Amino acid sequence: MTRAPEPGFTTFDTLTTQSPDAARELAEALITEAATRLRHSPGFLSSRVHVGDDRRTVIHRGLWRDAADHHAAADRLKELADRPGVQTAKTFAGTPAPGLHGPRTGVLPGRVAVATRHLRDPESYPALMDLLNRSGDWKRHHRGFITATPHISPDQLTFVNYATWEDEDSYRAWMADPRISEGQEEIARLEAAPAEYVLCAVVADIRAA
Template sequence: MTRRTDAHPDLTRPDAAAPFFSTWRVGTPERQRATVEAIAGTWERRPWPADGLLGYHVYTGRDGATLMHYSQWTSEAGYEAFFKTRRQERVDEIDTLVPGIERLGLDRYGRPRSRERAAGDTRVPGLIVTVRIDFEPDAAGRRADWIGEVLRALAGDPAGHRGLIAAHFHLSKDGTHVLNYAEWESERAYDAVLAAPGEGIGDGGEQWERVRTYPGVKGFTGTRYQHAVGLLPG
């Protein structure tokens, strides 16, 4: 059985050792909605495909043109088995329902290092922001240290990020980047942080300056999403 949920995923669950993110370009808000429904229906009509798949979530881009996919696996081997035996039938049905989807690639990550939500915080995220931080080819080994700098900056600037519920920093397996999956209370709260002193992140202080100018960082790319549907074993 496969069941739908409106609940956001828990990115800190310890058994999710192999998270995957991918992006599809579908073109319009109407096609976003149609594709989300096609994905959910296609999966619901089939048994849950693998014991190692903990959950699969789909998000609509605020650009009106893209979808983000996030899946939690217990291992990469579980995903490889699914890819060989169960994935294509789902892709074929979705493409029949919504032709012309452009798949932009899939990225593999390790378990994230997180700034977790505070104890007792029950807010439901109103906005998901992913920020991809690209690094120079010879700086792959410095990515974990950069994440530490960000977490220290967040700990020292709680008032400046009041609307931030949690942030989860993923190291890409190919060594090229970090992906921050940030859960925000609302788009308004996120915009307030962007409008504060600084250059888009932080309060302009010394700690955030170290984050922005960290050696080996090539650049930042942020994207806004809304959680559309989750699929779980039923």
């Protein structure tokens, strides 16, 4: 069996809409675009579409072989941000770093958290990675945990952590652990602005053709 290539570049498109109906229509448009065009693009690895708990936020995560492959398909994704009902659109593009793998690695997540952090300076990135690695001993064995993958922007000032769990119960148990709040206090010292935290559910997971 051929092993799937590891992504060298990741994009997160976060779009807010004016209503749940607009979010649903946007998610459907993203799914159609990924299923009919993106999955045939050179270097495309996978596309995952999420809808936030607020029912107005849609997040598209794209995994690519490298940055050059993504640029060829980026214009079409930007066009979707101009759809009626879309209020804001933000794109993060960066490199994934080694993350944490839990006991449910490989399972399609029932719960996803996308945390975007704005770091004080480039030196904060290795300090943040050290904090995450030190917390890995207990997280790797947490019931229902799937993976947490960190990503860093080219200027090392924007950090996105993509964390997944099997279901709502495992997510709630994770967040209830006192070690989570302790870690958040340490991370806050490295930030230049409050983190943006989106809880969401996966509505489509599309692989390359």
